[in-house]
Every structure is written in C-alpha cells, then in structure tokens.
Amino acid sequence: MQFFTLYGFSPSGNCNKVQFVADYLKLDYKWVETDSIAGETRNENFLNKVNPAGQVPAVVFADGKKLAQSNAIVLYLAAESDLIPADDFERAQMLSWMFWEQYSHEPYLAVRRAKLKFKGKSEQDLDPSLLENGYAALELMERHLSGRNWLVGDEMSLADICLVAYSRFADEGGFDMSKFPGVCNWIDRVMTRLGR
Amino acid sequence: MQFFTLYGFSPSGNCNKVQFVADYLKLDYKWVETDSIAGETRNENFLNKVNPAGQVPAVVFADGKKLAQSNAIVLYLAAESDLIPADDFERAQMLSWMFWEQYSHEPYLAVRRAKLKFKGKSEQDLDPSLLENGYAALELMERHLSGRNWLVGDEMSLADICLVAYSRFADEGGFDMSKFPGVCNWIDRVMTRLGR
Numbered sequence: 443m444q445f446f447t448l449y450g451f452s453p454s455g456n457c458n459k460v461q462f463v464a465d466y467l468k469l470d471y472k473w474v475e476t477d478s479i480a481g482e483t484r485n486e487n488f489l490n491k492v493n494p495a496g497q498v499p500a501v502v503f504a505d506g507k508k509l510a511q512s513n514a515i516v517l518y519l520a521a522e523s524d525l526i527p528a529d530d531f532e533r534a535q536m537l538s539w540m541f542w543e544q545y546s547h548e549p550y551l552a553v554r555r556a557k558l559k560f561k562g563k564s565e566q567d568l569d570p571s572l573l574e575n576g577y578a579a580l581e582l583m584e585r586h587l588s589g590r591n592w593l594v595g596d597e598m599s600l601a602d603i604c605l606v607a608y609s610r611f612a613d614e615g616g617f618d619m620s621k622f623p624g625v626c627n628w629i630d631r632v633m634t635r636l637g638r
Numbered sequence: 639m640q641f642f643t644l645y646g647f648s649p650s651g652n653c654n655k656v657q658f659v660a661d662y663l664k665l666d667y668k669w670v671e672t673d674s675i676a677g678e679t680r681n682e683n684f685l686n687k688v689n690p691a692g693q694v695p696a697v698v699f700a701d702g703k704k705l706a707q708s709n710a711i712v713l714y715l716a717a718e719s720d721l722i723p724a725d726d727f728e729r730a731q732m733l734s735w736m737f738w739e740q741y742s743h744e745p746y747l748a749v750r751r752a753k754l755k756f757k758g759k760s761e762q763d764l765d766p767s768l769l770e771n772g773y774a775a776l777e778l779m780e781r782h783l784s785g786r787n788w789l790v791g792d793e794m795s796l797a798d799i800c801l802v803a804y805s806r807f808a809d810e811g812g813f814d815m816s817k818f819p820g821v822c823n824w825i826d827r828v829m830t831r832l833g834r
Contacts, residue, residue: 495738495778507727511741514734521726530717531703538710542691544741545707582691 443469443519445504449476449483449492453560455552455607456512457499462603462636463516467523471501479560512607513540516600525600532595539593539601543608550576552608555615565616573616580612580622587624591631598635606632639665639715641700645672645679645688649756651748651803652708653695658799658832659712663719667697675756708803709736712796721796728791735789735797739804746772748804751811761812769812776808776818783820787827794831802828 448464448471450457464471476482476498483496493500493510500510509515517540520526527533554572557563583605586593593601610629613619619626644660644667646653660667672678672694679692689696689706696706705711713736716722723729750768753759779801782789789797806825809815815822 494781495742497742509727509730509734511734511737513737514730517733518726518730530714531705534705534710534714537713538705538707541707541709541737541740544737545744546691546693548741549745585690 443467446471447474447502448472448499449474449488449501450499451476451478454478454498455611456548459512459604459607460499460501460515460519462607462638463519463525463600466525466603466636467520469519479556513544513600513604516604520600524597525603527595527597527599529595532599535594536599536601540604543601543604546575547579547605548608550579551612551615551617554617555608555611558616559614576612576615576617580609580617580619580625583609583628584622584624587628591628598632602628602632603636639663642667643670643698644668644695645670645684645697646695647672647674650674650694651807652744655708655800655803656695656697656711656715658803658834659715659721659796662721662799662832663716665715675752709740709796709800712800716796720793721799723791723793723795725791728795731790732795732797736800739797739800742771743775743801744804746775747808747811747813750813751804751807754812755810772808772811772813776805776813776815776821779805779824780818780820783824787824794828798824798828799832 448460478498483498489496495510499512501515502508550572554576557568592598606629644656674694679694685692691706695708697711698704746768750772753764788794802825805821
C-alpha cells in the first residue's frame with residue numbers, strides 16, 4: 443500500500459475507523475486534522491482537492507488518487523488482510539453489518555452524540571426517535587453478540603472495527619450502556635485486539 | 639448462484655436494486671412481496687426467519703443462509719460479474735458511491751418520497767433539511783456525471799444501479815429534476831442498459 447494522507451477529525455468515529463485499520467495494518471500515512479464541525483471540510487480548497495462531498499474521512503494517495511467514505515476506505519486499505527474474511531459468505535455478512543452501521547446505527551448513536559457533545563444541544567432539544575432507534579440498534583447487537591466473540595465468524599473483521607467506532611461513544615450520546623453488557627464486553631475485546 | 643427467496647416491497651428502491659441485479663444476471667429466485675409500510679417486516683415470523691433487523695430487502699438462500707442490506711446483497715449476487723470492476727481502485731470507488739448512497743442520498747430522496755407518497759404527509763409537514771440535503775446530493779451527482787456515462791470507469795457497475803434506484807423517483811419526493819439534465823440522461827442510460 444502506497445503512502446497516503448488521511449484527512450480526519452479526531453473525535454469522529456468514522457475517522458477513527460480508518461485510523462484504527464491503518465494503524466493495525468502498520469500502514470505509512472500522514473494524518474491531517476480537519477475540523478468538520480468548524481467547517482474545514484466545506485471550503486473550496488477541501489472540496490476541490492480532497493472530497494467534493496465535503497466529508498471526512500477522506501484519503502489522498504501519493505499518486506493523487508482520492509477516496510472518500512470511511513467504510514469504502516477501510517475495505518480498500520485492508521484488502522487481502524486478515525480483517526476481511528476469506529469465505530465469500532462471511533465477507534457478505536461483514537458488508538451487511540457495515541452497510542447497516544451507516545444506515546441504522548451511526549445516524550442515531552453518532553448523531554445524538556454530536557448534537558449533545560459538539561453542538562450544544564440538550565436532551566430536550568432532540569428528536570425522541572434518535573434515542574428509540576439507537577436503542578433498537580444496540581439491542582440488535584446485544585442479541586447477536588450473545589455467545590459470539592465477533593460480529594462475523596471466528597475472528598475480528600472490519601465489521602467489528604466499523605461498529606465499535608461509535609458504539610464505544612454511545613454513553614456520550616446519552617445511551618445507558620449498563621443495559622448492554624455483551625456489547626460492552628465486545629467493545630473491550632475489539633479495542634484490546636486493536637492495541638488501544 | 640443457488641436459488642434464493644427475495645423478500646421485498648415493490649415500491650422500495652432498496653428492494654428494486656436487488657431485483658434489477660438479479661434479473662440482469664438472470665438469477666433464479668422467488669420474490670415474496672412484503673409490505674414494510676404495513677408492518678410486514680416487523681412480525682415475529684419475519685424477524686425470526688428472515689431478518690432480525692426488520693427490514694427489506696432480505697434474502698434467504700436454498701441452504702438456509704440469510705443476508706440483509708440491499709448493497710451487501712447485490713455485492714454478493716454480482717460477485718465475479720461485469721457489474722463489479724476488475725480494477726482494485728475502481729472497485730473502491732464503486733463502494734464509495736454505494737456507502738455514500740446509503741448515508742447522503744437515500745435518507746433524503748427516499749425518505750422524502752416515502753413521507754409524501756406513502757405516509758400521507760404534505761410538503762409543509764417536512765423537515766426542510768430533507769429538501770436541502772437531497773438537492774445537494776443531486777448536485778454532486780450532476781457535477782460528477784458531466785462528461786461521464788457511468789459513475790465509475792467506462793462501464794455500468796453496481797454503483798449506477800444502487801444510485802439509480804431512488805434517483806429515478808426523485809420527482810415523487812418533490813425534487814425538480816429539470817435542474818439535473820445529466821442525472822436524467824444517466825437514469826435513462828442505466829434503465830436502458832438494464833432492459834427496463
């Protein structure tokens with residue numbers, strides 16, 4: 443894997459995913475702190491040179507190629523590593539969790555945390571469906587992780603890293619994690635395996 | 639590819655994606671109409687036997703294996719077909735568009751359409767950010783498609799099929815598509831190539 447520059451915002455779980463995968467794989471990259479809340483992903487320079495969608499994480503490779511979307515980036519970086527199951531169907535299940543994360547987990551857990559922690563909102567300001575849907579996501583994970591160490595198969599995969607990114611910050615979004623001991627144990631397991 | 643049962647709701651773009659890919663690849667499957675708006679994905683039978691996340695599309699293969707999430711399903715069905723670019727980086731770009739679709743396109747275009755068309759809401763009831771963010775998604779596509787026939791590389795890929803699914807219904811979500819001639823031409827191109 444060639445050298446790359448990773449534009450990311452440290453408190454963002456989506457950016458942490460790429461950082462975790464790149465560090466686990468011991469890849470050679472430079473981190474450029476880019477505060478999306480302060481608008482640093484919305485200026486002309488960023489839109490033209492890094493990511494026209496105005497989002498982090500985004501990667502620019504040494505040869506000038508650009509890639510955005512946390513989950514697409516980690517799939518590219520981790521190709522042919524032990525983070526992607528060799529079995530076709532396990533790989534499909536890993537991708538299913540990764541798409542589920544972006545659609546049914548992040549929009550509740552991450553969004554609620556961002557509003558409370560970074561945007562100065564209070565609990566009363568928030569749409570109650572954020573809490574309800576976030577709890578539904580955590581309950582699904584708790585049931586799935588019962589009797590399992592990892593989300594897919596017998597080894598840690600990108601699914602675990604992508605789901606841990608915001609699950610570990612769920613308490614900052616106002617979710618009571620004492621209800622989810624299986625998820626909490628799995629978070630510890632993933633972070634330990636990542637050496638963090 | 640073994641026989642499978644595809645649980646889907648006909649008006650859903652997410653379900654259409656799987657239908658389009660399966661038909662294009664001439665796969666052998668049975669469609670089971672499942673009305674998610676009427677709650678047919680939320681009963682115990684569906685949750686236990688098809689998809690614990692309570693969403694369509696979902697696939698059950700002849701050997702009993704289950705797979706959910708539209709984009710994960712099409713990636714699995716289309717493995718080693720001409721719908722997935724052979725080049726590593728083009729494949730990464732295709733995945734980037736597919737994750738972008740679920741996070742930055744579907745939640746505005748599809749959600750606005752569902753509220754207006756299926757849930758009896760009127761324009762005034764809707765959060766104005768749905769329109770604003772949906773137009774931002776369409777503008778990004780219009781710019782990207784300028785001078786290009788397909789989203790990635792020189793051939794139709796899963797990125798085109800996954801993005802066309804709700805782009806073609808944008809007008810039903812109250813989006814003025816006369817502003818996006820490039821997107822409209824591309825929709826025609828994709829649907830023609832799919833034989834629809």
